Amino acid sequence: MKPLRIGIAGIAIESSTFSPHRTRLVDFRVTRDEALLARYSWIGAPWCDGVEWVPLLHAVSLPGGAVEPEVYDALEAEIVERATAAGPLDGLFFDIHGAMSVVGRTDAEARLASAVRGAVGPDTLISTSMDLHGNVSRELASAVDLITCYRMAPHEDAWESRERAAYNLVERLHDGGRPRKAWVQVPVLLPGEKTSTRIEPAKSLYGRIPDVEALPGVLDAAIWVGYAWADEPRCRAAVVVTGDDEEAITAHARELAEGYWRARADFAFVAPTGTLGECLETAIASDARPFLISDSGDNPTAGGAGDVSWTLSELLGVEELRLGKVSAIHASIQDPAAVATAFAAGQGAEVMIRAGGRIDSGPSGPVAIAGTVHSLVTGDEVGGDIAVIKTGGLHVILTSRRKPYHTIADFTALGLDPAGTDLVIVKIGYLEPELYDLAADWLLALTPGGVDQDLLRLGHHGVRRPLFPFDPEMPDPDLTPELL
Template sequence: MRIAIGGMAIESSQFCPHRSTYDDFRVTRGAALLDRYTWTRPDSGLADQVEWVPLVHAVALPGGPVERETYDRIKSELIARIREAGPLDGMVYDIHGAMSVVGLDDAEADLTDAVRDALGPDVLLSAAMDLHGNVSRRFADRLDLLTAHRLAPHEDAWETRERAARKLVERLASGKGRPYRAWVQVPVLLPGEKTSTRLEPAKSLYGRLASVEALDGIVDAAVWVGYAWADEARCRAAVVVTGDDPGLALEQARGLAQEYWDVRRDFVFVGPTGDADACIAHAVASRARPFLISDSGDNPTAGGAGDLAYMLRRLLADEDLASGRVTALHPGITDPAAVAACFDAGVGARVTLKVGGHVSAGTGPHAEPYELTGTVTALEDPAAPAAGAPRGNPAYDGGGRTAAVTRGGVTAVLTERRKPFHTRADFGTLDPTAYDVVVVKIGYLEPELYALAADWLLALTPGGVDQDLPRLGHHRVVRPLYPFDDAGFEDPDLTAVLL
């Protein structure tokens, strides 16, 4: 069997002023593309059945909408490579599901229409997706198999891709052809920080997908939360149950959708919350060290700009932190000009910088640059790493140079490019456990940070991925939609549609 692999993956906040360009994407082709996956290897058990055909794959750190020129360039290459690939039996479609493109209303549907047209009607197309993606009917109708992560945080991201690939191989080997897809959307749109599978009700809802999949006549079951920081008609929860028994698929999809609707008010934030000042005060007074705070509104891995100095301003407004009686580490504010100034000055130099707000300027008082006077305490250049230095998160390389500037007890880490801090290695030579408080631009804590934290709070801060959805100003989502509408909201028709 000849099975192609390709796709385009990014999560795009339409409330973020950042625009994603071609330089933001890591583009992989040829052998390097096959090397991304374990199931393409000779020892995977599939080598005697499949010739894997690498097309092109582009993935970027979440951010603002993709510039149309960038989207068209990647799309054109993907379609050209499909047409040049020769006869294909199937394709593994590695995407996210929450890509927004300037000028398009449903970017994944537009891309999938082009992919399907290039493949032809008989080639089976299997999509691997993030559970924070959106699943419109137009999009789902062009696919044959589609599945999504079952864990948030996404510790099963690579397992999801492998499931999409192996289900496709099984389907082709069986000769059964195209399965039915029972599709239904649920009028609920919640942020990821309220739908973590670490907690109920998401834990049980997602926990039972494997048992649905195991039913005779069912191929796969998936639930999507939807992407809360885009403002499009497709943005809402969705359920797809794939199988050969159409009646059973419809029944199971209806049941999962009803369960989601019934527990909609039971979803809560994954950790204790507060505004910035309340979280800082609590962390400073606590004996738990290190105490982590999530600057959730400017989380770059949800689509935030990552350039807001809002939390830096609030940290230095605290007397204990400003005086140095308590220490705090705050990575990573994106500001290439400030990083360059720090490198010019050198370690130990005293600098005065206008920090942050260069991309987000004009979006509100929270986005104003902050004048930071302090001492350059660390400089790191990943292009020339020191011997034995730890490497950053391989999923999002390209953060560029970083500079640490300390004022009082607060050390701010400035980054040349947008960069998440999810793992111990992402901090480079700085040791987060050496500080009393660590404030990271993130939502729910990724596993390494979760293990590192002695205690934790989720700060409900402003930004492009603000957790307070109503104050963002959605106006194109289809209403009624929970939580935007609640009182007097009649139970929706959750009858699944067979595709």
């Protein structure tokens, strides 16, 4: 048999339009050729027999602000050029996030999907893998043939979801052809920290998906929460059920959408919340150690600039930390100039450094830190050069590039022991698995930034209304799916 030729392409980033950060080409990790194939561990699995994978281009970035238009244009142009030059493709695996925003434009993924469709032609089957925090407009759903997303938040099934999308594509190319899609948007827009699948109602809503997927005539089912920190008409929840039985996929898409709508007021934060002051007061008084606090408003893995210094300024004023009665780690502030000052002084030196608030000045701007250079690390794969400044009982992590702190090793590599520290304050929303297991207790602080959990104070004006929770008394919507 002639091998199936399947291309691989995509641009993956989550972009907050409320963050002043701008995503440049240097922020993307761009892979082509063999490096792109090496991204997927399942290539070479038995179900890939008879498939020639054709690597085009994939670009992935840590979440951040909107992408500069010239950067998007260059990446799109190269994907189109490579897809055209690759010759006839039977299929294309479209590996995206789904919440990319480009400065001055809307619905970037639909534009990219349309460009890819134009390059590969109408007969090529396109299978799309997405984050459940992506947005599925009608235009995007129409431009591709199969579309699915993660079923867990935190995203412990991200690679499993990509493999499912690729596997379904191969199976349909062997036998089945182009399926139908029942698509419907649900006028609800909630932050990921209110829709974690660790807790209800998302746990049960997503728990129903495998049963729907297993039904005769159904290939795949997916629920998207949407992305709350972009201000575009497409930003809302969505459901797509894919398969050959039009009646079945339509009925189950409606059932899932109605279940999501009915549960809209039941979604709650994944952890107890409070102001930063309230969270610090509770944590200091608690016997639970380590006590973790999510500095949620500037979470770089949701699109925050990573240099909002407001929380740091508040921590520096806490007497227990200032006097060293309580130990704490704050992760982190991105500021290459501050890091350079620490490196110039050297480990063990006493320094006065102004850090943060240069990209997203927020309510505080750069903050003065007087302390000792505790440790210096060069060439971190994500954070670049990193410095830790100790002031009183507080260790402040400064990075030259934005870096999330999700694992124990992120801290121990800097000579820090989060397990032996009283308070760990980290720019994150819901805790990733290692930190979740580490925490003896945990609070989510509602802090300012480009991914503020309080959506109503961000100032959305580009979303389609009515939309919950912006319009809490809105009438029940028509959730009749459309067959695409």
